């Protein structure tokens with residue numbers, strides 16, 4: 001992999017390799033863009049097939065966080081970390097302590113949190129070494145597991161998308177097909193059930209399916225059948241890349257709104273669903289509840305304030321739909337435009353701020 005070429009293409013700032021022989025830590029921290037503030041993004045632990053695959057994932061996910069944080073209105077840049085290893089077997093306390101020390105070494109340029117394969121308990125260990133970690137236990141006055149909050153944001157965003165497609169944001173009586181009923185989607189199903197939505201669900205984990213069937217009266221289908229079921233809304237909450245050439249022809253939904261990251265296999269799939277008249281709630285806008293919640297820790301966590309910001313995901317989806325209509329583009333492009341415009345404006349105002357003297361004055365003070 002030609003790393004500098006790749007970094008230059010998408011304008012990455014920094015890539016950090018962290019190795020600790022004793023604990024077995026092999027981690028990569030990617031910082032994409034800190035125009036809006038320090039780079040906040042979770043740490044993923046995964047058994048990568050190769051080092052190149054881990055580097056690519058860290059870089060791709062870090063850039064995703066730049067867009068997610070910018071579109072959510074957070075004063076934070078984008079970054080992400082990956083730890084190479086099996087989260088079921090390879091974790092140990094020393095590993096997360098060592099990782100915490102590496103994060104501390106970046107002096108606040110990167111702030112971590114949970115992602116696939118890492119938990120609140122892991123963040124608590126990192127916190128022993130650095131303040132630059134969020135998603136730590138409520139026992140420390142922090143926000144804990146972000147998944148239920150992500151779910152609430154997805155629920156709010158789904159309502160905004162439904163309003164565009166059906167003329168009303170009520171989900172009562174609507175049929176929602178949910179792919180994957182894990183941490184986020186279990187909570188999403190609860191909100192939908194409380195509103196009187198009919199649920200069709202699938203998961204490769206039978207126990208997870210059983211839970212939502214029993215608790216929320218959901219109808220279960222085979223994982224391969226979820227795309228083609230008769231429904232109003234399709235909520236992908238498991239895997240990335242599931243909007244693709246094979247699945248699109250099966251879809252009957254008028255809305256796609258779910259928690260999964262990187263739902264479009266390729267950008268052109270966003271164009272195809274747009275042409276079909278499907279209202280697509282862009283993944284990184286609708287699933288920003290978790291990061292909005294953990295980001296609130298940086299101000300001294302206040303649950304009420306965080307939930308108010310998460311509610312705004314409704315308005316953010318409305319804003320994206322408005323831009324899409326105004327500019328005659330698909331919603332996935334409108335989301336990128338929203339994020340990029342905000343970063344560009346801040347970059348400009350920040351450079352003016354420096355030119356107008358801040359660094360000159362601070363130099364004077366040290367003389």
Ligand SMILES: NC(=O)c1ccc[n+]([C@@H]2O[C@H](COP(=O)([O-])OP(=O)(O)OC[C@H]3O[C@@H](n4cnc5c(N)ncnc54)[C@H](O)[C@@H]3O)[C@@H](O)[C@H]2O)c1
Pocket residue numbers: 116146147148150179180181182183184185202203204205208223237238239240259260261287288290291
């Ligand atoms: N947890 C968060 O706060 C958060 C925030 C933003 C985005 N996301 C994204 O949302 C998605 C769900 O996150 P989560 O924390 O609920 O993860 P999770 O692992 O708890 O749940 C995912 C579920 O999908 C199921 N699944 C996997 N492959 C499947 C398949 N082929 N068909 C059907 N089901 C399948 C798994 O068995 C699991 O139950 C992920 O893509 C994640 O990256 C999560």
Ligand SMILES: CC(C)C[C@H](N)C(=O)O
Pocket residue numbers: 040041042068112113114115116135146261287288290291294
């Ligand atoms: C900071 C984390 C809560 C971010 C979350 N893992 C996401 O993909 O949005």
